[in-house]
Structure formats: structure tokens, C-alpha cells
Amino acid sequence: MLRNLFIAIFILAVSASSLLAEDMVVVVNPKNGVNKLTREEVIDIFLGRNRQLSTGLTALPLDLPGVSLEREAFYLRLTGKSMSEINAYWARLIFSGRASPPTQVRSQEESMQMVIDNRSAIGYLERSKISSQVKVVFELGAK
Amino acid sequence: MINPFHKGILFGSIISALGTVFIIVTIFVLITAYTTAVDTQKYIANHLEELLDTVESTAGVACFVEDKQLASELAAGLLKNEGIASVVVKAANKELARASRPGLNETDLADNAYPITRIVKSPFSKDQVIGEIEIQQDLNAVHRQVTKKVYFTVSLLAAQLVIVATAIVLILYYIVVRPIRRLSGNLRKINPAAGEKLQLPEGHEGNEIAGLADDINKLTETLVNALSNEKELRVQREVDEKKFRSIFENASSGIFISDAEGRILSFNRSFVKLTHFPAHELSQAPKLANIAWRRRGRLDELINVCIKDQADQSFDMALNVDPPIWLNVALVAIGENRVQGVISDVTQNKLSEATAMHLAVTDKLTGLSNRLGLEHYLPDVIRKNLGAPLVMLMVDIKGFRHLNESMGLPAGDQMLKIVATKLLSCLKKTDWLGRLGGDDFVIVLQGEAGRVIAENVALRISDVLAKPVEINGSSIVSGCSIGISCYPADGVDLHGLLRSAEFALNYAKSAGKNDIQFFVPEMVAAAEQRHKLESELGHAVKNGELRLYYQPIVDLNAGRIVGAEALVRWQHPERGLVPPDDFIPIAEESDLICDLGLWVVETACQQLALWHAAGRNLYLSINVSVRQIPDALPASLLKETIARYGIPASSVALEITEGVMLSDIEKGINWIKELRNEGFRIYMDDFGTGYSSLSYLKRFPINVVKIDKSFIRDMNEETNDRVLVKAITAMSQALGLEVVAEGIENEGQIALLKEIGCRYGQGYYYSKPVPVTDFERLEQRGLEFIVPA
Numbered sequence: 001m002l003r004n005l006f007i008a009i010f011i012l013a014v015s016a017s018s019l020l021a022e023d024m025v026v027v028v029n030p031k032n033g034v035n036k037l038t039r040e041e042v043i044d045i046f047l048g049r050n051r052q053l054s055t056g057l058t059a060l061p062l063d064l065p066g067v068s069l070e071r072e073a074f075y076l077r078l079t080g081k082s083m084s085e086i087n088a089y090w091a092r093l094i095f096s097g098r099a100s101p102p103t104q105v106r107s108q109e110e111s112m113q114m115v116i117d118n119r120s121a122i123g124y125l126e127r128s129k130i131s132s133q134v135k136v137v138f139e140l141g142a143k
Numbered sequence: 144m145i146n147p148f149h150k151g152i153l154f155g156s157i158i159s160a161l162g163t164v165f166i167i168v169t170i171f172v173l174i175t176a177y178t179t180a181v182d183t184q185k186y187i188a189n190h191l192e193e194l195l196d197t198v199e200s201t202a203g204v205a206c207f208v209e210d211k212q213l214a215s216e217l218a219a220g221l222l223k224n225e226g227i228a229s230v231v232v233k234a235a236n237k238e239l240a241r242a243s244r245p246g247l248n249e250t251d252l253a254d255n256a257y258p259i260t261r262i263v264k265s266p267f268s269k270d271q272v273i274g275e276i277e278i279q280q281d282l283n284a285v286h287r288q289v290t291k292k293v294y295f296t297v298s299l300l301a302a303q304l305v306i307v308a309t310a311i312v313l314i315l316y317y318i319v320v321r322p323i324r325r326l327s328g329n330l331r332k333i334n335p336a337a338g339e340k341l342q343l344p345e346g347h348e349g350n351e352i353a354g355l356a357d358d359i360n361k362l363t364e365t366l367v368n369a370l371s372n373e374k375e376l377r378v379q380r381e382v383d384e385k386k387f388r389s390i391f392e393n394a395s396s397g398i399f400i401s402d403a404e405g406r407i408l409s410f411n412r413s414f415v416k417l418t419h420f421p422a423h424e425l426s427q428a429p430k431l432a433n434i435a436w437r438r439r440g441r442l443d444e445l446i447n448v449c450i451k452d453q454a455d456q457s458f459d460m461a462l463n464v465d466p467p468i469w470l471n472v473a474l475v476a477i478g479e480n481r482v483q484g485v486i487s488d489v490t491q492n493k494l495s496e497a498t499a500m501h502l503a504v505t506d507k508l509t510g511l512s513n514r515l516g517l518e519h520y521l522p523d524v525i526r527k528n529l530g531a532p533l534v535m536l537m538v539d540i541k542g543f544r545h546l547n548e549s550m551g552l553p554a555g556d557q558m559l560k561i562v563a564t565k566l567l568s569c570l571k572k573t574d575w576l577g578r579l580g581g582d583d584f585v586i587v588l589q590g591e592a593g594r595v596i597a598e599n600v601a602l603r604i605s606d607v608l609a610k611p612v613e614i615n616g617s618s619i620v621s622g623c624s625i626g627i628s629c630y631p632a633d634g635v636d637l638h639g640l641l642r643s644a645e646f647a648l649n650y651a652k653s654a655g656k657n658d659i660q661f662f663v664p665e666m667v668a669a670a671e672q673r674h675k676l677e678s679e680l681g682h683a684v685k686n687g688e689l690r691l692y693y694q695p696i697v698d699l700n701a702g703r704i705v706g707a708e709a710l711v712r713w714q715h716p717e718r719g720l721v722p723p724d725d726f727i728p729i730a731e732e733s734d735l736i737c738d739l740g741l742w743v744v745e746t747a748c749q750q751l752a753l754w755h756a757a758g759r760n761l762y763l764s765i766n767v768s769v770r771q772i773p774d775a776l777p778a779s780l781l782k783e784t785i786a787r788y789g790i791p792a793s794s795v796a797l798e799i800t801e802g803v804m805l806s807d808i809e810k811g812i813n814w815i816k817e818l819r820n821e822g823f824r825i826y827m828d829d830f831g832t833g834y835s836s837l838s839y840l841k842r843f844p845i846n847v848v849k850i851d852k853s854f855i856r857d858m859n860e861e862t863n864d865r866v867l868v869k870a871i872t873a874m875s876q877a878l879g880l881e882v883v884a885e886g887i888e889n890e891g892q893i894a895l896l897k898e899i900g901c902r903y904g905q906g907y908y909y910s911k912p913v914p915v916t917d918f919e920r921l922e923q924r925g926l927e928f929i930v931p932a
Binding site (some may be wrong): 040043047048079080081089092093095096097099120132 | 204209210266267268700
């Protein structure tokens with residue numbers, strides 16, 4: 001019974017995020033040189049494992065505000081993990097200082113702007129929020 | 144006796160218990176150690192796996208970002224667990240942390256190289272391996288734990304087993320060992336021979352110890368009994384032995400034991416005495432051969448036979464002394480090539496035997512040999528003469544039976560003695576004479592005994608015996624018949640010779656034959672013929688083959704037939720008419736004469752009845768044999784017969800011969816008197832022959848005398864006969880008796896008879912015996928045949 005309830009909640013949550021953010025895309029500055037990123041490359045960058053890009057630049061990941069639906073949708077679609085899990089992950093690492101979480105921005109617009117401004121920056125947005133000044137390197141479609 | 148402790152039940156039990164405990168403990172320890180070790184290892188392994196499970200996610204994070212510090216924290220945390228010797232955390236291509244338990248050196252780690260490796264996967268992708276954790280187990284710790292557990296188990300088990308073993312030993316001691324020791328102690332103290340019993344230790348009544356005590360008591364009782372029996376037997380045996388020794392020594396029989404070579408091993412006093420054992424030979428190795436046997440070596444032979452065949456031997460042997468001593472020696476084989484002999488003096492037996500033998504073969508009356516003597520003599524002489532010819536003569540005294548009957552047995556015996564002496568006088572020394580019984584004398588001639596010599600001897604005997612003999616003052620004239628058989632022609636053994644001689648003798652005895660007869664095979668046939676006739680005659684009476692013929696008896700003065708003599712004839716179906724001489728003697732010898740006589744009486748009476756009915760006043764005279772008198776033809780029967788036919792007794796005359804007088808005279812006289820009383824008439828037949836004695840005529844109450852035809856035949860010429868006939872007639876008339884002359888053949892005789900005064904006659908002149916029809920015709924014709932005087 002409990003298990004069925006969890007499954008129901010999970011489906012609801014996924015559906016909600018899907019509804020809220022139909023398509024999420026990872027974008028970079030067109031001058032960055034990177035045209036395409038794999039899911040693994042995206043995970044390594046955002047979860048602090050490896051931020052060295054193929055062009056030699058060190059990527060600067062940008063994170064949307066902690067409680068935003070977009071952020072939750074992004075990580076869920078990218079890693080299959082909930083927000084609390086991602087937070088717990090970072091909690092363990094922060095203590096040792098070996099890896100650091102992405103830079104926090106306040107909104108999608110700010111993230112957009114920082115990508116436009118910074119060649120190393122890399123952010124994630126709803127598809128409807130992007131402009132031609134950024135380059136999409138990875139897409140996370142609604143499921 | 145007290146057993147050394149190390150051989151006792153208790154020691155054995157302790158050793159066995161301890162050994163068992165040791166083995167069981169060892170097995171349990173091994174099992175416990177093994178299972179404990181296995182369990183502990185499994186437990187530790189599971190424990191480590193669980194530990195790894197708890198650190199898995201942290202390890203995933205540490206490896207994902209290759210965070211050494213986090214990894215070190217992780218390693219240090221794991222190492223706090225006992226059982227973990229070292230921890231290594233590795234990222235994909237580099238080591239993030241390494242930690243090991245302090246105090247363990249490198250070699251320990253290498254020796255205990257049992258690493259547990261857990262693959263670390265990416266927290267974000269279950270398919271992506273990003274590192275691993277390697278844990279080295281601390282096997283020493285495992286061992287320590289196992290050892291501790293095993294120690295505990297072993298201690299517990301050992302304690303239990305020691306307690307159990309001790310308990311068993313104690314129980315064993317009190318229940319088994321101590322009672323056995325006490326029983327053993329009691330057993331040493333008792334004296335079974337005095338009847339003492341083994342005491343049972345207290346508290347063991349009814350159990351196996353009690354059973355053991357009982358068994359011991361029974362066994363001792365049995366043994367004591369057996370011993371006392373044995374003792375009694377030994378005493379008895381000694382007594383017996385003395386007794387037997389005494390019997391042996393004092394036995395009247397001689398007893399000895401000898402070996403196969405005749406060496407005497409043991410002997411008694413009687414042995415020496417009986418065998419006349421030479422005294423000087425007794426001292427050194429006496430032998431049976433030292434005895435003065437008549438036949439030396441014979442005893443040795445018999446001893447060998449006895450030992451070889453294991454068969455008892457008994458035989459008589461004579462000692463070479465005078466007078467001879469006979470010893471019976473009985474040998475019994477007693478094994479080991481030895482014999483036991485018993486010797487007894489049988490000299491008396493031998494003498495008695497010889498005497499008895501002599502008596503057995505001797506005829507007491509005459510002192511001659513008897514039949515048994517002949518049975519011994521003849522085969523012997525045949526054997527000795529190697530089949531040379533022999534002659535056997537069988538002599539029979541004529542009229543001996545009549546002599547015996549008329550003058551008594553002593554007279555007969557005297558006659559036999561005289562005959563024996565006479566016979567001996569006719570014989571040579573080499574001839575053998577014996578009496579087989581009755582008046583049967585047998586003579587055996589040996590040497591050159593041919594037919595001629597035999598005949599000469601027979602003739603001599605015949606002459607000698609024909610001479611009158613004086614017995615009891617009477618002069619007796621007898622005579623003899625002799626049958627002769629020759630060996631080997633007429634018989635090859637005693638039986639054959641006797642049989643042939645008897646045939647010849649019987650032939651000689653039969654009427655009208657020579658008194659001396661040599662055997663010829665035809666005699667056998669004749670005898671057989673006779674025998675056959677005898678059996679046929681028996682049937683003849685029943686089958687009605689007999690006929691009555693009638694010879695007229697004529698009144699010489701009147702020339703008239705007054706009656707007839709009834710004579711029996713045999714109409715044999717094959718042979719025709721058999722003459723009376725051929726079958727009457729046969730009938731006389733058997734009882735047939737009685738049946739035949741009855742038939743004659745019956746038939747004659749029947750005939751008389753017919754004649755009387757026809758008005759013919761005739762009478763019939765019937766011949767009566769001596770054998771019929773008195774019982775086969777009693778007066779009562781005759782009386783009944785004439786009554787049946789209704790004829791008067793006076794018409795029946797009974798003709799007897801002088802033989803009647805020679806048999807039992809009293810019976811004969813009584814018979815005649817009885818018949819006379821009934822009115823029957825008695826004729827004396829054949830008067831003048833045989834033992835005629837005038838005194839008989841006085842004693843026998845007869846009616847008529849028939850003068851024998853031999854007197855009549857020659858009375859024409861012979862004056863003597865004529866005188867005799869005249870005398871008989873005169874005497875008869877004087878005694879009031881009628882006279883009938885027999886055998887009248889011519890008129891001259893009739894005239895003479897009439898002159899003498901003889902009134903009746905019969906003979907061929909008138910008629911031979913004829914069948915009834917012819918007789919009736921004669922009778923009717925009257926005096927036609929009769930020429931008047």
C-alpha cells in the first residue's frame with residue numbers, strides 16, 4: 001500500500017515537472033567552442049566531477065535557485081535524483097572541499113545573461129526562455 | 144589369589160572408559176572446531192558485507208569526485224571493526240585511501256590475503272563503475288574467536304565425560320568387582336569334599352552373582368560326586384581283578400594267552416595239568432609247541448586262522464599219551480595278534496561219543512549193523528573201492544509176520560537171532576550183514592562179487608534158511624525170498640541199490656515166482672503196473688466194473704446144484720476181464736479188499752433175493768479175507784443186509800481161510816460165533832494147506848470144510864492124498880462138519896469122493912465160474928452135466 005502511494009506521488013511529481021517545464025536545454029556562450037555535450041559530460045560538470053571542457057576552458061556551471069521547479073526538473077531529468085538527494089550529495093562534498101557546487105543564480109534570465117556574458121558559463125533553461133545569443137549543447141526533453 | 148590391579152576388571156574398565164572418553168572428546172572437538180570455524184567465518188563475512196552495504200553510497204560519492212579525504216574517513220570508519228585488517232578505496236584509476244590495523248605488519252597481511260572487493264558504482268548511473276573498495280580480513284581474529292569457542296566446548300564435554308566415567312567405575316566396583324572378590328575369598332575358604340557350600344555375599348540374592356555361586360556349588364557337587372564314584376569304581380576294579388585273578392588261577396579249564404608264534408604269554412595251573420606241560424619248559428619262554436600233541440603244528444595253524452579271520456575256533460586235539468587224552472581247545476582272538484585259549488578235557492566225551500556212535504549203528508537185537516550203519520558203510524566202501532562192483536542182497540523171511548502174530552514177538556525175535564547167525568555162517572569176513580528193521584536183512588558182497596558168486600551165496604542162504612528151526616519147542620519151517628541188486632548197474636548209491644534190491648525182493652515175494660531174483664528194470668515197470676492197477680481197482684468198485692461169477696456147488700449124491708461160490712471178477716474197460724490172481728492180492732495188500740468185500744456181500748445178497756423170489760432155494764458162499772475180520776465185515780452189517788433183501792441167513796456162507804487162525808485168534812473166534820448165532824454158515828477154505836492144525840478145527844466153530852484142490856487133483860493116483868482126503872472127511876464128519884471138495888475135474892474123483900463120504904463138490908468138471916445167466920441156465924438144466932455114479 002505504502003509502496004503504491006510512493007509510486008503515485010512519484011508519477012505526480014514527474015508529471016508536474018513535465019507540465020511545468022516542457023523542455024529543458026543546456027546552453028553555452030557561442031564563443032565557447034563547444035557544440036555538443038553528452039549527458040555524462042553535463043553530469044560531470046554540474047555535479048563537480050570534471051569541469052574541464054574539450055576546448056580547454058574550465059566550465060562555470062550555473063544553478064537556478066534552490067526551490068525552483070526548473071532546477072528540480074533539470075536534475076530529475078538529468079540524473080533521476082530528487083532535489084533532496086542532490087542536496088545531500090553536495091552536503092558530503094562541501095565538507096571536504098575537494099568539489100564545489102555550481103554557482104547559484106537568481107533566475108533563468110540571470111542565468112541567460114551570465115551565459116551571454118561569460119564564455120565559460122554554462123546554464124540550463126526552459127526552451128522557451130532561450131535566445132539566439134546562446135548555443136544549445138544538450139537537450140532534456142519532457143518525458 | 145589377588146589379581147594385580149592392572150589385570151583387574153576395575154583397571155580395565157577405567158582404561159576403557161578413559162579411552163572411550165578420549166576418543167569421543169577428540170571427535171567432538173574436531174567437529175566443534177570445524178563447525179565453529181565455519182560458522183564464525185560465515186558470520187564475519189556476512190558482517191563485512193553488511194558493513195560495505197552501509198558505506199556504499201558514501202564510497203560512491205567519494206569515488207565519483209575522487210575525494211581522498213572522504214575516502215580516508217570511510218576507510219578509518221571501516222577499520223574500527225574487528226576482523227578487518229586493512230581497507231583500500233580506489234577510484235577508476237587511482238587509489239583514494241589506504242588504511243590498515245596498527246600492529247599488523249605487511250607479512251601478516253600477505254598471509255591473510257583474503258580480500259573482499261566491492262565494486263563502487265556512480266551515484267548517478269547504476270551502469271557506470273567508478274571504483275572499488277578492497278577489504279582484507281583479519282584471519283587471526285577469526286582464529287581467536289574459533290579457538291575460544293572450541294576451548295569452551297571441549298572443557299564442558301571433558302567435564303561431563305570424566306564424571307560419567309567415574310560414575311561407571313564406581314558402580315562397577317560396588318556391583319561387580321567387590322562381590323566377585325568376596326565370592327572368590329569365600330571360595331578359597333570352603334572345602335567342597337566336606338560338603339561345604341559357597342556363601343553368597345549379602346545383597347546379591349537373585350542376581351547373576353547368586354547364579355554364579357549356585358553354578359559353582361552345582362559344579363563342585365558334580366565334581367565331588369564324580370570323584371567319589373571314580374574312587375568306588377577303582378576299589379571295585381581292584382576287588383574284581385583279584386576275583387578274576389583267583390578265578391583264572393583256580394579254573395578247572397586250562398587258560399592261556401599266546402601270540403601268533405605260539406609263545407605262551409600267560410597261563411594258569413589247570414593249563415599245565417591238562418596239557419601235561421613238561422615242567423622243565425615252563426621256566427623259560429614256554430611255547431604251545433612244547434605240548435606233546437599227536438598232531439604237531441595243527442594248533443599253530445589254527446591260531447593263525449583265528450588271528451587272520453578274527454573268527455573263534457574250537458576243536459578237539461589228542462595228546463600223544465596212552466591212553467589217549469582228548470583236549471578241546473577254544474581260541475578267541477583278543478587283538479594285537481594274540482589269542483586267548485581255553486582248554487578242557489573232553490576224553491570222556493570222546494569215549495561216550497564213540498560208544499554212542501557204535502550204538503547208533505548197531506541193531507540191538509542181533510548185534511548186526513542197522514540202517515544207519517549201512518548208511519555209513521556203503522558210501523564209504525564205494526569210495527574206498529573206487530567204484531568196483533558190489534552186490535546187495537535183501538533177504539526177507541517168509542511168514543515172519545505170521546510167526547510174530549501167532550507165536551508172539553519174543554518168538555519172532557528169537558527167529559531173527561537165529562536167522563542172523565545162519566546168515567553169518569554163509570558169508571565171508573569181508574561181506575557185510577545188517578538188519579534194516581523187521582525181517583529185512585541186507586548183505587553187501589564186495590571184492591570179486593559177480594552175479595555168479597551172488598547167486599551162489601543166495602542159494603546157500605536159501606538152503607540154510609529152508610531148514611526147520613526150533614523155537615519154544617516148536618519146529619518152524621520158514622524160508623526166504625532174496626532180492627539182489629548190483630552196483631553200479633542197478634544203483635550208484637545206497638538209496639538206488641536198496642530200491643532196486645527191494646523191487647527184486649518184492650518180485651520174488653509175489654506169488655508163483657522164484658525165491659531169488661536179480662533186479663531187472665522191468666520190475667520197476669511191473670511194480671508200476673501193479674501200482675496203477677491198485678489205483679484203478681479203487682475206481683472199479685465205484686464204477687461198477689466188478690462182476691460176480693458163480694461156480695456151482697453140487698450135491699454129489701443127488702447130482703444137484705445146491706448153491707455156488709461167488710467169485711469176483713474185474714471187467715476192466717480196457718484190459719477186459721482181469722484174472723483174480725492179478726488183482727485180489729493187490730486188494731488184500733490195501734484196504735480195497737474191505738470195499739470189495741462189501742460189494743460182494745451186497746451183490747450176492749441181491750442175487751440170492753432174486754433167486755429166492757423165483758423159488759430157487761440156492762445158497763452162495765462168499766470169500767472173506769483175513770483183513771475183513773472182524774471190523775470190516777461185522778455180523779451186524781451182514782444181518783442188516785439179509786434183512787434188507789429178505790433172505791435167510793442160512794443161504795449165506797462165509798468162506799474163511801486158515802490165515803484167520805494165525806491172526807488174532809480170539810477176535811476171529813468171536814466173529815465166527817457171532818455169525819453162527821445169527822444163522823450164517825462158516826466154511827473153512829483151502830483146508831490142508833498152510834498152517835492147518837486139527838486143533839483149530841476144534842476151536843473154530845465152523846460148519847463146513849473145503850478140501851483144497853491140490854488134494855483132490857491127484858487123489859486118483861496118489862494114495863497119500865486119497866488117504867488124506869479120506870481122513871479129513873472122516874474127521875470132519877466126526878466133528879459134525881460138512882465137507883466140500885474143490886477142484887473136481889473128472890468122474891473118477893466124484894466116485895472116490897462119494898465112496899469116501901464127501902457129499903459136496905465143485906470144480907471144472909461141473910463148471911468153471913460163470914456169469915449169472917450161464918449159471919442160471921446150468922441150474923435149470925439140472926443134472927444134465929452130472930454123470931450119475
